[in-house]
Amino acid sequence: MSKTLSHAKITPHRSSTRGHSDHGWLNTYHSFSFADWFDPRFTHFGSLRVLNEDRVKANSGFPTHPHRDFEIFSYIISGELTHRDSMLRKGAEGAQSDQFYRMRRGDVQFTTGGTGIAHSEQNEHHKDTVHFLQIWAIPWKRGLAPRYHTRHFDDEEKRKGFVPILSPLKGGEEAFFEQEKAAEPTIGGTIPVHADLVMGAGIIAPQQKFEWVVGAKATGATKRKVYVHVPMTKKGKAKIRLDGREEIFSEGDGAFVDAVNAGDKLSFESVGEAEAEVVVLDTA
Template sequence: MNTIKSVMSKALSHAKIIPHRSATRGHSDHGWLNTYHSFSFADWFNPNFTHFGSLRVLNEDRVGPNSGFPTHPHRDFEIFSYIISGELTHRDSMLKKGDEGAQSDKFYRMHRGDVQFTTGGTGIAHSEQNEHNKDTAHFLQIWAIPWKRGLTPRYHTLHFDDEKKRLGFVPILSPLKGGPDATHQQEQAAEPTIDGTIPIHADFVMSAGIIAPQKKFEWVVGANATENPKRKVYIHLAMTKGGKARIRLNGREETYNEGDGAFIDDVRAGDKLSVESVGEAEAEVVLLDTA
Protein backbone atom coordinates (compact mmCIF):
# COMPACT_ATOMS: atom_id res chain seq x y z
CA MET A 1 0.00 0.00 0.00
CA ASN A 2 2.81 2.44 0.89
CA THR A 3 4.48 1.69 -2.43
CA ILE A 4 1.25 2.49 -4.31
CA LYS A 5 0.85 5.78 -2.41
CA SER A 6 4.47 6.68 -3.11
CA VAL A 7 4.12 6.03 -6.85
CA MET A 8 0.88 8.03 -7.04
CA SER A 9 2.31 10.98 -5.15
CA LYS A 10 5.43 10.96 -7.32
CA ALA A 11 3.33 10.92 -10.51
CA LEU A 12 1.23 13.78 -9.19
CA SER A 13 4.23 15.91 -8.26
CA HIS A 14 5.39 15.57 -11.86
CA ALA A 15 2.00 16.53 -13.32
CA LYS A 16 2.50 19.26 -15.89
CA ILE A 17 0.11 22.17 -15.24
CA ILE A 18 0.03 24.96 -17.84
CA PRO A 19 -2.27 27.97 -17.30
CA HIS A 20 -4.58 29.15 -20.08
CA ARG A 21 -5.40 32.67 -18.98
CA SER A 22 -8.72 34.27 -19.84
CA ALA A 23 -6.93 37.04 -21.75
CA THR A 24 -5.35 34.46 -24.08
CA ARG A 25 -8.75 33.16 -25.18
CA GLY A 26 -10.34 34.26 -28.40
CA HIS A 27 -13.07 36.84 -27.88
CA SER A 28 -15.86 38.22 -30.05
CA ASP A 29 -18.72 40.54 -29.15
CA HIS A 30 -21.43 40.46 -31.81
CA GLY A 31 -23.91 42.44 -29.74
CA TRP A 32 -26.38 39.59 -29.37
CA LEU A 33 -23.50 37.17 -28.56
CA ASN A 34 -20.52 37.82 -26.30
CA THR A 35 -18.25 34.78 -26.59
CA TYR A 36 -14.86 33.60 -25.34
CA HIS A 37 -13.07 30.68 -27.03
CA SER A 38 -10.63 28.54 -25.04
CA PHE A 39 -9.81 26.64 -28.25
CA SER A 40 -9.62 27.73 -31.89
CA PHE A 41 -13.15 28.36 -33.13
CA ALA A 42 -14.95 30.20 -35.95
CA ASP A 43 -12.73 33.07 -37.15
CA TRP A 44 -10.25 32.77 -34.26
CA PHE A 45 -7.31 30.40 -34.70
CA ASN A 46 -4.37 29.91 -32.37
CA PRO A 47 -2.04 26.96 -33.13
CA ASN A 48 -1.37 26.57 -29.39
CA PHE A 49 -5.07 25.99 -28.67
CA THR A 50 -6.52 23.51 -31.16
CA HIS A 51 -7.57 20.63 -28.89
CA PHE A 52 -6.55 18.78 -25.71
CA GLY A 53 -7.04 15.06 -26.04
CA SER A 54 -10.60 14.66 -27.32
CA LEU A 55 -11.61 18.10 -25.99
CA ARG A 56 -12.02 20.32 -29.05
CA VAL A 57 -14.16 23.37 -28.10
CA LEU A 58 -14.90 25.24 -24.89
CA ASN A 59 -16.79 28.48 -25.46
CA GLU A 60 -18.13 30.65 -22.64
CA ASP A 61 -21.14 32.32 -24.24
CA ARG A 62 -23.57 35.04 -23.24
CA VAL A 63 -26.60 35.33 -25.53
CA GLY A 64 -28.83 38.38 -25.24
CA PRO A 65 -32.64 38.26 -24.91
CA ASN A 66 -34.70 37.35 -27.97
CA SER A 67 -31.66 36.19 -29.92
CA GLY A 68 -29.53 33.11 -30.39
CA PHE A 69 -28.23 30.55 -32.85
CA PRO A 70 -30.71 29.95 -35.69
CA THR A 71 -31.13 26.47 -37.16
CA HIS A 72 -27.70 25.10 -38.01
CA PRO A 73 -26.20 21.65 -38.71
CA HIS A 74 -23.73 19.54 -36.74
CA ARG A 75 -21.89 16.41 -37.79
CA ASP A 76 -19.43 14.03 -36.11
CA PHE A 77 -18.98 15.91 -32.83
CA GLU A 78 -20.28 15.33 -29.31
CA ILE A 79 -21.66 18.75 -28.28
CA PHE A 80 -23.01 19.83 -24.91
CA SER A 81 -24.29 22.99 -23.25
CA TYR A 82 -23.82 23.63 -19.51
CA ILE A 83 -26.30 26.30 -18.42
CA ILE A 84 -24.97 28.79 -15.86
CA SER A 85 -27.78 31.37 -15.80
CA GLY A 86 -30.78 32.54 -17.80
CA GLU A 87 -32.54 30.18 -20.17
CA LEU A 88 -31.77 28.64 -23.54
CA THR A 89 -34.34 26.96 -25.74
CA HIS A 90 -33.40 24.03 -27.95
CA ARG A 91 -35.58 23.25 -30.97
CA ASP A 92 -35.06 20.37 -33.34
CA SER A 93 -35.24 21.52 -36.97
CA MET A 94 -38.17 19.16 -37.63
CA LEU A 95 -40.33 20.85 -35.00
CA LYS A 96 -42.43 23.89 -35.88
CA LYS A 97 -42.68 26.74 -33.37
CA GLY A 98 -46.06 26.47 -31.63
CA ASP A 99 -46.06 22.67 -31.79
CA GLU A 100 -43.61 22.13 -28.92
CA GLY A 101 -45.75 20.35 -26.34
CA ALA A 102 -43.91 19.33 -23.18
CA GLN A 103 -40.15 19.23 -22.62
CA SER A 104 -38.66 16.56 -24.89
CA ASP A 105 -35.64 15.79 -27.06
CA LYS A 106 -37.18 17.87 -29.85
CA PHE A 107 -37.92 20.87 -27.62
CA TYR A 108 -36.25 21.77 -24.35
CA ARG A 109 -36.15 25.07 -22.47
CA MET A 110 -32.99 24.83 -20.37
CA HIS A 111 -32.26 26.66 -17.11
CA ARG A 112 -29.55 26.77 -14.46
CA GLY A 113 -28.17 23.27 -13.80
CA ASP A 114 -29.39 21.75 -17.06
CA VAL A 115 -26.97 20.06 -19.45
CA GLN A 116 -28.06 19.32 -22.99
CA PHE A 117 -26.06 16.90 -25.09
CA THR A 118 -26.04 16.25 -28.84
CA THR A 119 -24.42 13.45 -30.80
CA GLY A 120 -23.97 15.06 -34.22
CA GLY A 121 -23.08 11.78 -35.90
CA THR A 122 -24.26 11.49 -39.50
CA GLY A 123 -25.90 14.92 -39.29
CA ILE A 124 -28.38 16.85 -37.20
CA ALA A 125 -29.88 20.35 -37.33
CA HIS A 126 -31.30 22.41 -34.48
CA SER A 127 -31.53 25.93 -33.06
CA GLU A 128 -30.47 27.28 -29.66
CA GLN A 129 -32.28 30.51 -28.83
CA ASN A 130 -32.67 32.73 -25.78
CA GLU A 131 -36.40 33.39 -26.02
CA HIS A 132 -36.55 35.33 -22.75
CA ASN A 133 -37.59 38.99 -23.08
CA LYS A 134 -34.94 40.51 -20.79
CA ASP A 135 -32.50 38.00 -19.28
CA THR A 136 -29.13 37.08 -20.80
CA ALA A 137 -28.31 33.37 -21.17
CA HIS A 138 -24.85 32.43 -19.87
CA PHE A 139 -23.56 28.95 -20.66
CA LEU A 140 -20.57 26.85 -21.64
CA GLN A 141 -20.65 25.19 -25.05
CA ILE A 142 -18.24 22.25 -25.19
CA TRP A 143 -17.35 19.89 -28.05
CA ALA A 144 -15.55 16.54 -27.89
CA ILE A 145 -14.19 14.41 -30.73
CA PRO A 146 -16.04 11.04 -30.74
CA TRP A 147 -14.23 7.72 -30.89
CA LYS A 148 -15.69 7.09 -34.36
CA ARG A 149 -17.56 8.90 -37.10
CA GLY A 150 -20.97 8.14 -38.59
CA LEU A 151 -22.84 7.66 -35.32
CA THR A 152 -26.64 7.89 -35.07
CA PRO A 153 -27.66 11.44 -34.07
CA ARG A 154 -29.19 11.72 -30.59
CA TYR A 155 -30.08 14.19 -27.83
CA HIS A 156 -29.97 13.85 -24.04
CA THR A 157 -30.87 16.42 -21.37
CA LEU A 158 -30.36 16.08 -17.60
CA HIS A 159 -30.47 18.41 -14.60
CA PHE A 160 -27.68 18.56 -11.99
CA ASP A 161 -28.44 20.19 -8.63
CA ASP A 162 -26.28 22.96 -7.21
CA GLU A 163 -26.62 21.43 -3.73
CA LYS A 164 -24.73 18.32 -4.83
CA LYS A 165 -22.12 20.40 -6.65
CA ARG A 166 -21.44 22.20 -3.35
CA LEU A 167 -20.50 18.88 -1.73
CA GLY A 168 -17.94 17.75 -4.31
CA PHE A 169 -17.35 17.26 -8.02
CA VAL A 170 -20.51 15.86 -9.63
CA PRO A 171 -19.93 13.65 -12.72
CA ILE A 172 -22.04 14.90 -15.64
CA LEU A 173 -20.81 12.90 -18.66
CA SER A 174 -19.17 9.48 -18.84
CA PRO A 175 -18.38 7.02 -21.65
CA LEU A 176 -21.19 4.98 -23.20
CA LYS A 177 -21.14 1.38 -21.96
CA GLY A 178 -19.77 -0.82 -24.73
CA GLY A 179 -17.23 1.75 -25.87
CA PRO A 180 -16.28 2.17 -29.55
CA ASP A 181 -17.59 -1.35 -30.28
CA ALA A 182 -20.99 -0.80 -28.64
CA THR A 183 -23.75 -2.91 -30.15
CA HIS A 184 -26.94 -1.47 -31.60
CA GLN A 185 -28.72 -2.53 -28.41
CA GLN A 186 -26.16 -0.69 -26.25
CA GLU A 187 -26.52 2.42 -28.39
CA GLN A 188 -30.29 2.26 -27.98
CA ALA A 189 -30.05 1.67 -24.22
CA ALA A 190 -27.66 4.66 -23.94
CA GLU A 191 -26.29 3.58 -20.57
CA PRO A 192 -23.38 5.63 -19.24
CA THR A 193 -20.45 4.07 -17.38
CA ILE A 194 -21.27 6.23 -14.34
CA ASP A 195 -24.91 6.05 -13.20
CA GLY A 196 -26.81 9.32 -13.36
CA THR A 197 -24.61 10.85 -16.06
CA ILE A 198 -25.12 11.48 -19.78
CA PRO A 199 -23.38 8.91 -22.06
CA ILE A 200 -20.73 10.28 -24.43
CA HIS A 201 -19.07 8.53 -27.37
CA ALA A 202 -15.53 9.26 -26.13
CA ASP A 203 -13.05 8.23 -23.44
CA PHE A 204 -14.08 11.35 -21.57
CA VAL A 205 -15.59 12.36 -18.24
CA MET A 206 -16.99 15.80 -17.38
CA SER A 207 -17.75 16.96 -13.86
CA ALA A 208 -18.65 20.23 -12.13
CA GLY A 209 -18.32 21.57 -8.61
CA ILE A 210 -19.16 24.76 -6.71
CA ILE A 211 -16.42 25.29 -4.15
CA ALA A 212 -16.92 27.65 -1.20
CA PRO A 213 -14.03 29.94 -0.19
CA GLN A 214 -11.29 28.09 1.72
CA LYS A 215 -12.77 24.70 0.75
CA LYS A 216 -11.04 22.06 -1.34
CA PHE A 217 -12.45 19.36 -3.65
CA GLU A 218 -10.59 16.28 -4.91
CA TRP A 219 -11.00 14.58 -8.25
CA VAL A 220 -9.91 11.00 -8.94
CA VAL A 221 -8.50 11.08 -12.47
CA GLY A 222 -10.45 8.81 -14.82
CA ALA A 223 -13.29 8.49 -12.26
CA ASN A 224 -12.91 4.68 -12.48
CA ALA A 225 -14.82 4.94 -15.75
CA THR A 226 -12.24 5.31 -18.53
CA GLU A 227 -10.19 2.93 -20.67
CA ASN A 228 -6.86 4.66 -21.25
CA PRO A 229 -4.82 5.07 -18.04
CA LYS A 230 -2.88 8.01 -19.51
CA ARG A 231 -5.06 11.07 -18.94
CA LYS A 232 -5.27 14.78 -19.59
CA VAL A 233 -7.48 17.06 -17.50
CA TYR A 234 -8.66 20.52 -18.45
CA ILE A 235 -10.05 22.72 -15.69
CA HIS A 236 -12.12 25.86 -16.35
CA LEU A 237 -13.23 28.47 -13.80
CA ALA A 238 -16.50 29.97 -15.04
CA MET A 239 -17.06 33.74 -14.95
CA THR A 240 -19.88 33.80 -12.41
CA LYS A 241 -18.89 36.09 -9.52
CA GLY A 242 -17.63 39.29 -11.13
CA GLY A 243 -14.02 38.30 -10.63
CA LYS A 244 -14.31 37.41 -6.93
CA ALA A 245 -13.75 33.65 -7.39
CA ARG A 246 -10.23 32.22 -7.53
CA ILE A 247 -8.75 28.72 -7.30
CA ARG A 248 -5.46 26.93 -6.69
CA LEU A 249 -4.57 23.51 -8.15
CA ASN A 250 -2.77 20.73 -6.25
CA GLY A 251 -1.52 23.16 -3.62
CA ARG A 252 0.77 24.92 -6.07
CA GLU A 253 1.43 28.62 -5.67
CA GLU A 254 -0.16 29.73 -8.95
CA THR A 255 -3.78 30.86 -8.72
CA TYR A 256 -6.47 31.06 -11.40
CA ASN A 257 -9.08 33.76 -11.85
CA GLU A 258 -12.52 33.62 -13.44
CA GLY A 259 -12.29 32.75 -17.13
CA ASP A 260 -8.90 31.06 -16.66
CA GLY A 261 -8.28 27.44 -17.51
CA ALA A 262 -5.47 24.94 -16.91
CA PHE A 263 -4.02 22.12 -19.01
CA ILE A 264 -3.03 19.24 -16.71
CA ASP A 265 -0.91 16.59 -18.42
CA ASP A 266 1.23 13.61 -17.41
CA VAL A 267 -1.41 12.24 -15.02
CA ARG A 268 -2.82 8.74 -14.85
CA ALA A 269 -6.12 7.16 -13.89
CA GLY A 270 -6.34 6.95 -10.11
CA ASP A 271 -4.27 10.07 -9.43
CA LYS A 272 -5.94 12.66 -7.21
CA LEU A 273 -6.17 16.29 -8.23
CA SER A 274 -7.14 18.94 -5.70
CA VAL A 275 -8.93 22.20 -6.48
CA GLU A 276 -9.00 24.77 -3.69
CA SER A 277 -11.18 27.88 -3.64
CA VAL A 278 -9.01 30.82 -2.49
CA GLY A 279 -11.13 33.80 -3.58
CA GLU A 280 -13.85 35.84 -1.89
CA ALA A 281 -16.75 34.00 -3.57
CA GLU A 282 -17.60 30.40 -4.38
CA ALA A 283 -15.89 29.05 -7.49
CA GLU A 284 -17.83 27.17 -10.19
CA VAL A 285 -15.32 24.75 -11.70
CA VAL A 286 -15.82 22.51 -14.72
CA LEU A 287 -13.40 19.60 -15.09
CA LEU A 288 -12.88 17.73 -18.38
CA ASP A 289 -10.98 14.43 -18.09
CA THR A 290 -9.88 12.97 -21.44
CA ALA A 291 -7.55 10.37 -22.94
Protein backbone atom coordinates in the same frame (compact mmCIF):
# COMPACT_ATOMS: atom_id res chain seq x y z
CA MET B 1 3.64 25.01 -1.69
CA SER B 2 3.47 21.22 -1.54
CA LYS B 3 2.72 19.41 -4.79
CA THR B 4 0.69 16.25 -4.33
CA LEU B 5 1.15 15.21 -7.97
CA SER B 6 4.80 16.07 -8.59
CA HIS B 7 4.70 14.22 -11.93
CA ALA B 8 1.82 16.33 -13.27
CA LYS B 9 2.48 19.23 -15.61
CA ILE B 10 0.01 22.11 -15.09
CA THR B 11 -0.02 24.85 -17.74
CA PRO B 12 -2.27 27.91 -17.27
CA HIS B 13 -4.53 29.06 -20.11
CA ARG B 14 -5.34 32.57 -18.97
CA SER B 15 -8.63 34.22 -19.86
CA SER B 16 -6.71 36.94 -21.72
CA THR B 17 -5.28 34.34 -24.12
CA ARG B 18 -8.72 33.12 -25.19
CA GLY B 19 -10.31 34.23 -28.42
CA HIS B 20 -13.05 36.80 -27.93
CA SER B 21 -15.83 38.21 -30.12
CA ASP B 22 -18.65 40.58 -29.23
CA HIS B 23 -21.39 40.52 -31.85
CA GLY B 24 -23.83 42.58 -29.81
CA TRP B 25 -26.35 39.78 -29.35
CA LEU B 26 -23.52 37.31 -28.55
CA ASN B 27 -20.48 37.87 -26.33
CA THR B 28 -18.26 34.81 -26.64
CA TYR B 29 -14.87 33.59 -25.42
CA HIS B 30 -13.07 30.66 -27.08
CA SER B 31 -10.67 28.49 -25.08
CA PHE B 32 -9.85 26.58 -28.29
CA SER B 33 -9.59 27.71 -31.91
CA PHE B 34 -13.08 28.37 -33.22
CA ALA B 35 -14.82 30.24 -36.07
CA ASP B 36 -12.54 33.09 -37.23
CA TRP B 37 -10.13 32.77 -34.29
CA PHE B 38 -7.20 30.40 -34.64
CA ASP B 39 -4.25 29.84 -32.33
CA PRO B 40 -1.99 26.83 -33.06
CA ARG B 41 -1.41 26.39 -29.30
CA PHE B 42 -5.10 25.78 -28.71
CA THR B 43 -6.55 23.36 -31.26
CA HIS B 44 -7.67 20.46 -29.06
CA PHE B 45 -6.72 18.61 -25.86
CA GLY B 46 -7.27 14.89 -26.13
CA SER B 47 -10.86 14.48 -27.33
CA LEU B 48 -11.77 18.01 -26.18
CA ARG B 49 -12.15 20.27 -29.23
CA VAL B 50 -14.24 23.34 -28.26
CA LEU B 51 -14.98 25.20 -25.04
CA ASN B 52 -16.86 28.46 -25.60
CA GLU B 53 -18.17 30.63 -22.79
CA ASP B 54 -21.18 32.40 -24.29
CA ARG B 55 -23.59 35.12 -23.24
CA VAL B 56 -26.61 35.59 -25.49
CA LYS B 57 -28.94 38.55 -25.04
CA ALA B 58 -32.70 38.25 -24.66
CA ASN B 59 -34.78 37.56 -27.78
CA SER B 60 -31.77 36.45 -29.82
CA GLY B 61 -29.66 33.38 -30.40
CA PHE B 62 -28.23 30.91 -32.87
CA PRO B 63 -30.57 30.27 -35.81
CA THR B 64 -31.05 26.78 -37.18
CA HIS B 65 -27.69 25.37 -38.27
CA PRO B 66 -26.35 21.88 -39.07
CA HIS B 67 -23.89 19.69 -37.16
CA ARG B 68 -22.16 16.44 -38.07
CA ASP B 69 -20.12 13.97 -36.03
CA PHE B 70 -19.13 16.17 -33.07
CA GLU B 71 -20.43 15.48 -29.56
CA ILE B 72 -21.84 18.84 -28.41
CA PHE B 73 -23.02 19.80 -24.95
CA SER B 74 -24.41 22.97 -23.38
CA TYR B 75 -23.90 23.66 -19.66
CA ILE B 76 -26.31 26.35 -18.46
CA ILE B 77 -24.87 28.77 -15.89
CA SER B 78 -27.66 31.37 -15.70
CA GLY B 79 -30.70 32.48 -17.68
CA GLU B 80 -32.53 30.14 -20.03
CA LEU B 81 -31.82 28.64 -23.43
CA THR B 82 -34.46 27.13 -25.70
CA HIS B 83 -33.44 24.27 -27.97
CA ARG B 84 -35.28 23.35 -31.15
CA ASP B 85 -34.14 20.86 -33.76
CA SER B 86 -34.95 19.25 -37.08
CA MET B 87 -37.03 16.64 -35.24
CA LEU B 88 -39.05 19.21 -33.28
CA ARG B 89 -40.60 22.24 -34.97
CA LYS B 90 -41.62 25.40 -33.16
CA GLY B 91 -45.29 25.16 -32.26
CA ALA B 92 -45.22 21.35 -32.22
CA GLU B 93 -43.50 20.80 -28.87
CA GLY B 94 -46.55 19.75 -26.89
CA ALA B 95 -46.42 19.53 -23.11
CA GLN B 96 -42.66 18.97 -23.06
CA SER B 97 -41.74 22.37 -24.49
CA ASP B 98 -40.94 24.06 -21.18
CA GLN B 99 -39.62 21.15 -19.15
CA PHE B 100 -37.42 19.42 -21.71
CA TYR B 101 -36.33 21.96 -24.30
CA ARG B 102 -36.15 25.20 -22.31
CA MET B 103 -32.98 24.79 -20.26
CA ARG B 104 -32.13 26.69 -17.09
CA ARG B 105 -29.43 26.79 -14.42
CA GLY B 106 -28.07 23.28 -13.77
CA ASP B 107 -29.36 21.78 -17.02
CA VAL B 108 -27.02 20.10 -19.48
CA GLN B 109 -28.07 19.18 -22.98
CA PHE B 110 -25.99 16.81 -25.06
CA THR B 111 -26.14 16.29 -28.82
CA THR B 112 -24.57 13.56 -30.93
CA GLY B 113 -24.24 15.23 -34.33
CA GLY B 114 -23.52 11.88 -36.00
CA THR B 115 -24.70 11.59 -39.58
CA GLY B 116 -26.24 15.06 -39.41
CA ILE B 117 -28.77 17.12 -37.52
CA ALA B 118 -29.94 20.74 -37.52
CA HIS B 119 -30.86 22.71 -34.43
CA SER B 120 -31.27 26.22 -33.05
CA GLU B 121 -30.42 27.63 -29.62
CA GLN B 122 -32.39 30.74 -28.75
CA ASN B 123 -32.75 32.91 -25.69
CA GLU B 124 -36.49 33.49 -25.80
CA HIS B 125 -36.59 35.30 -22.45
CA HIS B 126 -37.93 38.86 -22.72
CA LYS B 127 -35.09 40.53 -20.76
CA ASP B 128 -32.47 38.21 -19.19
CA THR B 129 -29.17 37.24 -20.82
CA VAL B 130 -28.31 33.53 -20.87
CA HIS B 131 -24.78 32.49 -19.83
CA PHE B 132 -23.60 29.00 -20.76
CA LEU B 133 -20.67 26.86 -21.81
CA GLN B 134 -20.76 25.12 -25.17
CA ILE B 135 -18.33 22.23 -25.35
CA TRP B 136 -17.49 19.92 -28.25
CA ALA B 137 -15.74 16.55 -28.12
CA ILE B 138 -14.32 14.48 -30.97
CA PRO B 139 -16.18 11.13 -31.06
CA TRP B 140 -14.33 7.85 -31.29
CA LYS B 141 -15.93 7.18 -34.68
CA ARG B 142 -17.93 8.95 -37.35
CA GLY B 143 -21.36 8.16 -38.73
CA LEU B 144 -23.19 7.68 -35.44
CA ALA B 145 -26.96 8.02 -35.18
CA PRO B 146 -27.94 11.56 -34.09
CA ARG B 147 -29.57 11.85 -30.68
CA TYR B 148 -30.12 14.16 -27.69
CA HIS B 149 -29.98 13.82 -23.91
CA THR B 150 -30.93 16.42 -21.30
CA ARG B 151 -30.37 16.12 -17.54
CA HIS B 152 -30.44 18.43 -14.54
CA PHE B 153 -27.56 18.53 -12.04
CA ASP B 154 -28.36 20.15 -8.72
CA ASP B 155 -26.22 22.94 -7.26
CA GLU B 156 -26.46 21.56 -3.74
CA GLU B 157 -24.82 18.33 -4.87
CA LYS B 158 -22.09 20.34 -6.61
CA ARG B 159 -21.41 22.12 -3.31
CA LYS B 160 -20.61 18.76 -1.67
CA GLY B 161 -18.00 17.70 -4.23
CA PHE B 162 -17.49 17.21 -7.94
CA VAL B 163 -20.60 15.83 -9.63
CA PRO B 164 -19.97 13.66 -12.72
CA ILE B 165 -22.01 14.92 -15.67
CA LEU B 166 -20.82 12.96 -18.72
CA SER B 167 -19.10 9.59 -18.99
CA PRO B 168 -18.36 7.20 -21.88
CA LEU B 169 -21.13 5.05 -23.28
CA LYS B 170 -21.01 1.49 -21.96
CA GLY B 171 -19.65 -0.74 -24.67
CA GLY B 172 -17.25 1.93 -25.84
CA GLU B 173 -16.22 2.32 -29.46
CA GLU B 174 -17.46 -1.17 -30.31
CA ALA B 175 -20.87 -0.74 -28.67
CA PHE B 176 -23.61 -2.93 -30.11
CA PHE B 177 -26.86 -1.50 -31.52
CA GLU B 178 -28.65 -2.52 -28.32
CA GLN B 179 -26.09 -0.64 -26.20
CA GLU B 180 -26.45 2.46 -28.36
CA LYS B 181 -30.22 2.28 -28.03
CA ALA B 182 -30.05 1.77 -24.25
CA ALA B 183 -27.67 4.79 -23.98
CA GLU B 184 -26.30 3.60 -20.64
CA PRO B 185 -23.32 5.62 -19.38
CA THR B 186 -20.34 4.14 -17.57
CA ILE B 187 -21.16 6.26 -14.50
CA GLY B 188 -24.79 6.06 -13.39
CA GLY B 189 -26.77 9.29 -13.51
CA THR B 190 -24.55 10.89 -16.15
CA ILE B 191 -25.07 11.55 -19.86
CA PRO B 192 -23.35 9.02 -22.19
CA VAL B 193 -20.74 10.43 -24.58
CA HIS B 194 -19.10 8.69 -27.56
CA ALA B 195 -15.56 9.52 -26.43
CA ASP B 196 -13.06 8.67 -23.72
CA LEU B 197 -14.16 11.73 -21.76
CA VAL B 198 -15.56 12.38 -18.31
CA MET B 199 -16.96 15.79 -17.35
CA GLY B 200 -17.55 16.95 -13.79
CA ALA B 201 -18.60 20.18 -12.10
CA GLY B 202 -18.31 21.51 -8.57
CA ILE B 203 -19.04 24.68 -6.61
CA ILE B 204 -16.30 25.24 -4.04
CA ALA B 205 -16.86 27.61 -1.12
CA PRO B 206 -13.99 29.90 -0.02
CA GLN B 207 -11.27 27.99 1.86
CA GLN B 208 -12.87 24.67 0.95
CA LYS B 209 -11.02 21.91 -0.92
CA PHE B 210 -12.38 19.41 -3.44
CA GLU B 211 -10.67 16.44 -5.04
CA TRP B 212 -11.07 15.03 -8.54
CA VAL B 213 -10.06 11.40 -9.08
CA VAL B 214 -8.49 11.29 -12.54
CA GLY B 215 -10.42 8.99 -14.87
CA ALA B 216 -13.31 8.90 -12.37
CA LYS B 217 -13.00 5.07 -12.42
CA ALA B 218 -14.90 5.17 -15.70
CA THR B 219 -12.34 4.53 -18.43
CA GLY B 220 -9.77 1.95 -19.41
CA ALA B 221 -6.99 4.34 -20.50
CA THR B 222 -4.45 4.87 -17.73
CA LYS B 223 -2.63 7.86 -19.27
CA ARG B 224 -4.92 10.86 -18.85
CA LYS B 225 -5.10 14.62 -19.17
CA VAL B 226 -7.53 17.03 -17.53
CA TYR B 227 -8.70 20.44 -18.69
CA VAL B 228 -9.95 22.74 -15.94
CA HIS B 229 -12.16 25.78 -16.55
CA VAL B 230 -13.38 28.43 -14.10
CA PRO B 231 -16.52 30.11 -15.53
CA MET B 232 -17.01 33.84 -15.06
CA THR B 233 -19.74 33.78 -12.43
CA LYS B 234 -18.76 36.03 -9.51
CA LYS B 235 -17.41 39.23 -11.13
CA GLY B 236 -13.82 38.17 -10.52
CA LYS B 237 -14.21 37.22 -6.85
CA ALA B 238 -13.80 33.46 -7.38
CA LYS B 239 -10.28 31.96 -7.49
CA ILE B 240 -8.81 28.49 -7.20
CA ARG B 241 -5.46 26.78 -6.62
CA LEU B 242 -4.61 23.40 -8.17
CA ASP B 243 -2.52 20.68 -6.55
CA GLY B 244 -1.34 23.07 -3.82
CA ARG B 245 0.84 24.98 -6.29
CA GLU B 246 1.59 28.69 -6.44
CA GLU B 247 -0.47 29.60 -9.50
CA ILE B 248 -3.88 31.09 -8.84
CA PHE B 249 -6.62 30.62 -11.43
CA SER B 250 -9.24 33.34 -11.74
CA GLU B 251 -12.61 33.42 -13.49
CA GLY B 252 -12.26 32.78 -17.21
CA ASP B 253 -8.93 30.99 -16.72
CA GLY B 254 -8.27 27.41 -17.68
CA ALA B 255 -5.52 24.89 -16.99
CA PHE B 256 -4.02 22.05 -19.01
CA VAL B 257 -3.13 19.20 -16.65
CA ASP B 258 -0.84 16.73 -18.44
CA ALA B 259 1.02 13.56 -17.49
CA VAL B 260 -1.52 12.28 -14.97
CA ASN B 261 -2.74 8.74 -14.53
CA ALA B 262 -6.12 7.22 -13.82
CA GLY B 263 -6.57 7.16 -10.05
CA ASP B 264 -4.44 10.25 -9.36
CA LYS B 265 -6.12 12.72 -7.01
CA LEU B 266 -6.11 16.32 -8.25
CA SER B 267 -6.85 18.82 -5.48
CA PHE B 268 -8.75 22.09 -5.89
CA GLU B 269 -8.74 24.83 -3.25
CA SER B 270 -11.04 27.84 -3.38
CA VAL B 271 -8.91 30.87 -2.42
CA GLY B 272 -11.12 33.77 -3.52
CA GLU B 273 -13.81 35.83 -1.82
CA ALA B 274 -16.71 33.97 -3.45
CA GLU B 275 -17.53 30.36 -4.18
CA ALA B 276 -15.87 29.09 -7.35
CA GLU B 277 -17.71 27.08 -9.98
CA VAL B 278 -15.25 24.67 -11.62
CA VAL B 279 -15.66 22.41 -14.64
CA VAL B 280 -13.28 19.49 -15.28
CA LEU B 281 -12.92 17.66 -18.59
CA ASP B 282 -10.94 14.44 -18.17
CA THR B 283 -9.77 12.76 -21.38
CA ALA B 284 -7.30 10.26 -22.79
